[in-house]
Amino acid sequence: MMQEFGVLTARERCGALHPPAAEASISPAALDMTNPLSPDATENPMTNAEAYQGSIKSLLSRNLGSFVVATFLVGAQESVVWQGILHTVGNDYIVLYQPDRDRYVSGDIYSLKFVEFHPAPVWGQR
DSSP, rough: OEEEOOOOOOOIIIISSSSOOOOOOOOGGGOHHHHSSOOHHSSSSSHHHHHHHHHHHHHHHHHTTTTEEEEETTTTTTTEEEEEEEEOOOSSSEEEEETEEEEEEEEGGGGGGEEEEOOOOTTOOO
């Protein structure tokens, strides 16, 4: 069974609402989905920095400000989907901002299974 929360309309995703002042604006071309490491360093990192650069946490951190659809596994078989703007990435959590509801939602990074990244518009431009 799948539940979906925080659904944004197309108008809201396109920048009709403004994020908090602390939120950085990004252009749609700002998604960074590349792996900064060589295949060898990815498979066998030699330093803590290399291990971090090849992690999901690093991928999420490089794409702060992007609109994401995050799927979390709850229990053995149930998944829950949350949508919003990727606001913060911590050691073991992520925070999504939902401008349509003016709220923040946090989730456990260890139960995160899939993340869809969508380029976020530059706020104030349509």
